């Protein structure tokens with residue numbers, strides 16, 4: 369029988385996601401019918417559907433937008449895409465998270481000073497596309513320690529190193545160490561954002577106290593997938609669920625059933641999805657489970673600024 373539902377201290381919408389949604393909502397209100405979001409505004413189906421219902425268009429290429437306004441998502445975009453959009457006469461509204469833009473600034477500054485950049489991130493992620501687009505001839509993307517070790521020695525090059533905002537803190541610490549060993553002269557910029565660090569640390573506090581962690585988020589959300597992976601490594605069971613509908617009542621029945629469940633959510637997951645999950649769990653427990661909110665529990669965050 370489920371007895372405890374413990375909520376992660378930090379979970380859900382981050383500053384960059386809240387900001388992007390606000391910008392998109394304001395733009396949709398002002399420019400009715402002519403607004404297109406390039407890529408997913410944030411990686412969450414419920415949020416994407418909300419904008420679809422408001423009549424906001426969705427496209428994955430400027431080639432597919434004929435007129436009106438395009439909104440750049442929180443993950444950012446390559447400058448060449450913005451240039452193409454403006455060349456077509458489209459108005460561009462930029463909702464790129466300032467902490468992604470900060471990586472652009474770092475890269476542009478050091479490339480101007482003669483550096484090449486190694487970027488640690490998922491090569492298929494929108495954020496990586498935008499980052500590589502800042503200086504395509506000067507950036508090499510690696511997504512694993514093996515790829516890093518396979519790179520040339522580049523003794524004659526000035527090297528900088530940046531990292532995806534949502535990377536795994538501990539994995540990056542190992543990558544950073546390897547990079548410093550391989551290139552003692554490399555300049556490393558830890559560009560993992562505060563929201564990512566807070567959510568990963570909160571999961572590490574939560575997971576040892578429960579039998580199962582449910583992370584609410586979309587499969588397309590890299591930071592949600594990572595939270596599920598971290599919790600699975602700690603408590604043995606960490607599952608990514610899109611919504612309350614994905615909860616299997618069987619997890620909580622029988623002698624081996626889950627007694628204490630932890631709840632977290634990715635940075636792109638709206639509060640209502642988390643609330644529905646909590647309500648469903650309380651219902652499964654027959655209204656018997658205690659819902660424990662840590663003293664400093666926050667959905668979203670007030671933080672920001674430095675990474």
Ligand code: SF4
Nearest residue numbers: 382384385465533561
């Ligand atoms: S996860 Fe970090 S970088 Fe990404 S939108 Fe949120 S605050 Fe910005």
